[in-house]
Amino acid sequence: MALSDATGMLASPLETIRRAKDQRDLDHLAELVVTHEVVEVVVGLPKHLSGASGASARDASAYAEALASRIGNVPVHLVDERLSTVTAAxxxxxxxxxxxxxxxxxxxxxxxxxxxxxxxxxxxxxxDLRGRHS
Structure with a gap:
């Protein structure tokens, strides 16, 4: 998980959250949204290099929907994450x-x-959405 500064200019790492079968991870994320006064949540959408969506993208969409149901009116956006791990490494x-x-x-x-x-x-x-993004 990453978090932006209050100006929405710079992203920084926050912590790694592992998915849990009992959905504790979603509860923890919802707590972090409140604690850090997050104004917008971004969930990575794992598309194939061709741009097509597969099972992982469907899982990410379902996860984003489940998170959205826990965080009220904080918008949740899916963002193409192709090559993010390669870039990060x-x-x-x-x-x-x-x-x-x-x-x-x-x-x-x-x-x-x-x-x-x-x-x-x-x-x-x-x-210009000022405030923290996660």
Whole structure:
């Protein structure tokens, strides 16, 4: 999971949350939305390189819907996450961090890439939503 600063300019890693069969992860995410006064949630949509959606994309959509049902009127957006893990691993390597055996570090870095790309796109094309994004 990543979180933006209050201005919506910069994404930073927050923590790694593992999915749980009993949906504790969704409850925890909902708590974080309240705690950090999140104004918008971004969920990565794992599309194929061709742009087609598969089973993972359907799972992500269902997850986003389940989260949305827990966080009231905070909007939840699905964002294309193609190559986010590759980009994150490259950024980590460039920073001298070998994260190959640390999946949580790569996951957090990928969350930062996904959120940062959404924030950058928002600044280029959309409304200015001040406040934290997750």
């Amino acid at each position: 490259g950024h980590l390597r460039a920073g001298g961090i070998d994260a190959r055996r640390q999946r949580s570090v790569i996951d957090q870095a990928a969350a930062v890439v996904i959120l940062q790309s959404h924030l950058d796109e928002r600044r280029r094309t959309g409304p």
